[in-house]
Amino acid sequence: MTFDLTSEQDQLRDAVRALGRRYGHGYFVEKAKAGEHTTELWAEAGRLGYLGVNIPTEYGGGGGGITELAIVCEELAAAGCPLLLLVVSPAIAATVIARHGTEDQRKRHLPGLADGSAKIVFAITEPEAGSNFHRLGTVARRDGDDWVLNGRKCYISGVDEAGHVLVVARTEDSSTGKLKPALFLVPTDAAGLTRSKLDMEIVSPENQFLLYLDDVRVPADALVGESLDAGLPALFSGLNPERITVAAMGAGTGRYAIERASEYTATRRVWGGRSIGSHQGVSHPLAHAAVQVELARLMIQKAATLYDAGRDLEAGVAGNMAKYAAGEAAALAVDTAVQALGGAGMTTEYGVATLLGAVRAGRIAPVSREMILNFVAQHVLGQEKSY
Ligand SMILES: Cc1cc2nc3c(=O)[nH]c(=O)nc-3n(C[C@H](O)[C@H](O)[C@H](O)COP(=O)(O)OP(=O)(O)OC[C@H]3O[C@@H](n4cnc5c(N)ncnc54)[C@H](O)[C@@H]3O)c2cc1C
Secondary structure, rough: OOOOOOOOHHHHHHHHHHHHHHHHHHHHHHHHOOOOOHHHHHHHHHOOOOOOOOOOOHHOOOOOHHHHHHHHHHHHHHHHOOOHHHHHHHHHHHHHHHHHOOOHHHHHHHHHHHHOOOOOOOOOOOOOOOOOOOHHOOEEEEOOOEEEEEEEEEEEEOOOOOEEEEEEEEOOOOOOOEEEEEEEEEOOOOOOOOEEEOOOOOOOOEEEEEEEEEEEEHHHHHHHOOOHHHHHHHHHHHHHHHEEEEEEEHHHHHHHHHHHHEEEEEEEEOOOEEEHHHHHHHHHHHHHHHHHHHHHHHHHHHHHHHHHHHOOOHHHHHHHHHHHHHHHHHHHHHHHHHHOOHHHHHOOOOHHHHHHHHHOOOOOOOOOHHHHHHHHHOOOOOOOOOO
């Protein structure tokens, strides 16, 4: 067992950290408050190869795995730039296409995802079904050579920045008559696809949308994979990378908050000249949060290692646990940091309260803490499925 990164991974971590710090949380908040996107940071990260670290080299990527992408997510977040679209575009969409797309889909989409010139977002959640794919109401019907999609999706991140949406729908299997999941690459400007922006209480340059699919017609090759049988494995292949990278983003955000607070409490002096950090009432909650973040990081490393070794089932358990742990640790770290900073904690200038909404959302999305506990109860503890 080793806890060390390879020298390439170490270099990647240092380089991404340096990039993130050049932009910093001030840039992230400024963009969010202006209703703009972090276009410059995304483009530079793409140019430097960081957005495609997990994409095979033959399609313009770095040929690494989710371990490398998790490093990118964590270090940008640790610099105050938690980019949710890293989880959606390179982690979910690129993995699904690389693993289950047709050769034509790989050639068409992966190079743009790798260099950051293209983004593909992911739409599974629905108003009625939540993210329970057994209940999805978005249906794809075959019409000649085309597919026609109808349904509604909610909370879909980044649709305004993306060229395509990877839509999870259900199709009827002609041999069994049963509905089964299928994934479609739908251009964001397709006729019949409309969106409305949701007002979210999260300081973020990335937006969430309601999506309406009304007779959206796409050609046969919009279906991910060679046949309908690719749907379920393709969907599952995106879930572990999603959980692991969102966990990494949470861990990075936790590190960022603890670092901000520790710098402050080590130097801030009130009532008698001792630093406020010398009071255990201030330092212990921060130390406790640091322990939780570090534990989550260990689980993220385990999950990513298992995933990259092709051990998908074990990675599923570890990835869910890592996501749970990191979601809780990030929320604790940011809340504790705000408290340690006192009034400064609530100012925009100190850059911590700006993360409250994001870390709170991290306990709900992309999979809620309750659904992870359901997964662990069922798959680790052998309990009957409750829903
Ligand atoms: C910032 C943000 C970005 C998002 N981005 C995307 C995106 O890009 N693409 C996308 O598809 N979705 C996205 N989502 C949606 C997100 O994945 C869902 O909000 C999440 O999966 C929860 O689903 P829901 O909101 O429908 O909650 P519901 O399913 O309505 O659940 C509500 C509450 O009940 C609990 N609950 C529900 N069922 C059970 C059960 N059986 N047992 C115990 N508890 C249960 C849930 O845990 C939750 O706390 C995003 C959400 C947010 C907040």
